[in-house]
Amino acid sequence: MTQPGIDVTRSVGLALKRAVTSLRTAMDDVLRPLGLTVSQYACLEQLAQRPGLSAAALARLTFVTRQSAHTLLQGLEERGLLERSADPPSGRALPLQLTSTGAALLRSASTAVAAVETHMVSAIDANRVDQLLVDLDAFASALDQEAGPASGAQDELPQ
Amino acid sequence: MTQPGIDVTRSVGLALKRAVTSLRTAMDDVLRPLGLTVSQYACLEQLAQRPGLSAAALARLTFVTRQSAHTLLQGLEERGLLERSADPPSGRALPLQLTSTGAALLRSASTAVAAVETHMVSAIDANRVDQLLVDLDAFASALDQEAGPASGAQDELPQ
DNA sequence: TGCGTCATGTCAGCATTCTGACATACAGTG
DNA sequence: CACTGTATGTCAGAATGCTGACATGACGCA
DSSP states (O other): OOOSSOOGGGOHHHHHHHHHHHHHHHHHHHHGGGTOOHHHHHHHHHHHHSTTOOHHHHHHHTTSOHHHHHHHHHHHHHTTSEEEOSSOSSSSOOOEEEOHHHHHHHHHHHHHHHHHHHHHHTTSOTHHHHHHHHHHHHHHHHHHHHTOSOOSSSSOOOO | OOOSSOOGGGOHHHHHHHHHHHHHHHHHHHHGGGTOOHHHHHHHHHHHHSTTOOHHHHHHHTTSOHHHHHHHHHHHHHTTSEEEOSSOSSSSOOOEEEOHHHHHHHHHHHHHHHHHHHHHHTTSOGGGHHHHHHHHHHHHHHHHHHTOSOOSSSSOOOO
16 A cells, blocks of 8 residues: 555645646636636637637647637637637638627636636745746646647647 | 736646646556546545545545546446445445455556656755645635635535 | 648537436434 | 435436547648
């Protein structure tokens, strides 16, 4: 029973999972009144910061497949929160952009999500936040390089 | 565009998600040759450390619903990796335990997973690991209390 | 010009996990 | 003993995300 080193009480992986699960639940709770899921919010947020993104590019940024992004975007488009330019400027990629309705909804969502994140972050010493970000990023980088490219999604990010 | 505070480059939530996504992918990669998913591995691991657990208790420990655990356990039982005592000692709870086959497979899985986690953790200064665990735990606790009980799963953990 | 490759959008099917619901078994209370 | 409450196991359906596959448009190259 004394295996290599899976002490549950000090597994970083488990601690990460717990934190993410709690965060996701909390975000779900504040986004539900707005009729958004966490994935949908992530899409809107990215789209606001990078208008004209294609669906495939958006998928990479939100760490899902472009198929998943496709169905998700369909729902958002039907609700009038975003629109896709009818004219493909270059290849097949259709630039996406928020409608004014979508932008307004995103503002509410951003405020709510920011409150959740602020509350979470306030649970630790402010001086450690920056270091924490660096460490988490180091984790992702270490794991991604190990497994070869295309770890988070099916392609590299285009930057 | 200058909203409350959703600077993507320094969002703790996003950093957490990236790290967890990368970790999950890496674990999937090493567990796939063994025919296990991350969820299945988590079940086996918990079961090895706490033999006699009921399915519902296992669900709480692995942060899923007992319905999900049920279907997952069915698969593991059919593969002969675990067995449930036919006699309910008390209520309806059927104690679960690993078979020797399951224990052997878990040993391989544990070794593989430990290697992934070790590799991830080695990306940061060893002195910060303990603090990181404390901080992540503080995140989860802060979020859980906010949203009321029953955040991670549908019930509190029985400890 | 024609062909191979790649990225994208899209459809279909499958897997996983969730919510909802129901039956059962025990504990507590009258 | 009967009634209520709680915990568990289990089934059914829906939601979400994945893999696989295909068609299309752009680009590089002979």
